[in-house]
Amino acid sequence: MKVSVIMPVERIGGDAERAIESVLRQEAPFPFELILVSAAPLATGFGTGVRNVIEPDRNPATRRNRAVSEAAGEILAFIDDDAIADAGWLATAVAYLDSHAEVLALGGPDPAPEDSTPAELIAETLLATPLIGSGVACHENRPGIFAITNASDVALVNLFIRKSAFRGFDEEIGYIGEDTSLVASLLPHVIYHSGVRVFHRRRAFPGPYLRQRWRYRLKTGEMLARSAPAYSKNLKIKAFLIVGAIAIIASPITIVPYYVFTLILGARTTRLPMRYWPMLPFAFAAHHATYFGGIVWGWFRARIFS
Numbered sequence: 001m002k003v004s005v006i007m008p009v010e011r012i013g014g015d016a017e018r019a020i021e022s023v024l025r026q027e028a029p030f031p032f033e034l035i036l037v038s039a040a041p042l043a044t045g046f047g048t049g050v051r052n053v054i055e056p057d058r059n060p061a062t063r064r065n066r067a068v069s070e071a072a073g074e075i076l077a078f079i080d081d082d083a084i085a086d087a088g089w090l091a092t093a094v095a096y097l098d099s100h101a102e103v104l105a106l107g108g109p110d111p112a113p114e115d116s117t118p119a120e121l122i123a124e125t126l127l128a129t130p131l132i133g134s135g136v137a138c139h140e141n142r143p144g145i146f147a148i149t150n151a152s153d154v155a156l157v158n159l160f161i162r163k164s165a166f167r168g169f170d171e172e173i174g175y176i177g178e179d180t181s182l183v184a185s186l187l188p189h190v191i192y193h194s195g196v197r198v199f200h201r202r203r204a205f206p207g208p209y210l211r212q213r214w215r216y217r218l219k220t221g222e223m224l225a226r227s228a229p230a231y232s233k234n235l236k237i238k239a240f241l242i243v244g245a246i247a248i249i250a251s252p253i254t255i256v257p258y259y260v261f262t263l264i265l266g267a268r269t270t271r272l273p274m275r276y277w278p279m280l281p282f283a284f285a286a287h288h289a290t291y292f293g294g295i296v297w298g299w300f301r302a303r304i305f306s
Helices: 015-024 060-069 089-099 118-128 180-186 207-225 235-249 251-269 274-305
Strands: 003-008 032-038 050-054 075-079 083-085 105-107 145-147 158-162 190-193 198-200
Touching: 003 015, 003 060, 003 089, 015 032, 015 083, 032 060, 075 089, 089 105, 089 158, 089 190, 118 207, 118 251, 118 274, 158 180, 207 274, 235 251, 235 274, 251 274
Parallel strands: 003 032, 003 075, 032 050, 105 190
Antiparallel strands: 075 158, 083 198, 105 158, 145 190
16 A cells, blocks of 8 residues: 555544545546544445544544554545645645655645635735744645755644654644644655645634634743753744734734834735635734743643642
8 A cells, every 4th residue: 555644533524524535536646545543433335445543542643553553555545524635635745755865855835725714814814824823834835845954834733754663653642733833843854845735724713713723832932841852943933023022012003003013914825805805914913922821831731830
C-alpha cells in the first residue's frame, strides 16, 4: 500500500461526508486506503478501500496514533473531517516525496472552501493576512515550495509523513499542538508545497473562532512556561508579545494607525465583499487581544498552578 489517509471522524454527514468523498475521488495512480478513526463504529457504506478503526479515547493524538498502528501505507496522510482535499492532493504530495528521498514530511495550504459564510471568511482573513495574522505559512496560503524552519508552518489538517519517520503524536499534549514536537524533530526535512492543498472549514467569527483561538493560545503559553523547544525558541511568539505590550501601553496614540494598517493589509488579503472591510480592524483587535491574553494567561496558569 502506497498511502494510508487518516481522518478522525465524530459522525458521518455534512462536512465529514464531503471530506471522505474528496479523498475517495483522488486522481492517484497508486493504491491508497482511507482509515476513519472514531470513538464508536461508523456506518460508512463507502465500500472497499475504507476502514474504520475504533479508539474510545477522545484524545486526538491517541486516535491518530492508533490509526497509524494499523496503517498499511508507507506514507501517512493526515486530514480532518471538516476539510476537502483538492483533486490532486495525494498525487502531488506523493510525486514530490518519491522524487525527494531526503524529505520526511510535507504539508501545504488550507484555505477556506468557496461556500464559506462571511463569518467564516472573516476568520480566514484573520489567519491569512501576512504580518498581522497567524504568521503560519499554511494559513497564509503562501505560494511556492520551500523547507520550513518553524514546525507550526504546516498543520495536521494537511500533513504527509513517511511512516518510517513517524514517532507518534504527543498524547500528553492531546488537543492542539500534539504534532508540533514530531514535526520539529524532522526539521529541516519538512517541506511546504503550495500545490498540496485542502480546503478547511473555518470557525465562524466571533464566538466559535475566538473560543478556538483562546484554547490554542492557552496551550502556547503553557508550552512556553514549560520551555518546550518548539515554542521557547520561536522568535515570532516573543516578538508578538513585545509588540503587544508596547501597543497596550501606547494605545492612545496607536489606535488610529492600527485601524488604518489592519484595514489596508486585511483588505488586500480578504475574500469578503467590500462592504465588510470596515469591520476588519475591529476583528483584528479581538483576534490580537485573544492571542495576547491567551498566551499570557496560559503561561501564568502553568507557572502558578502546575
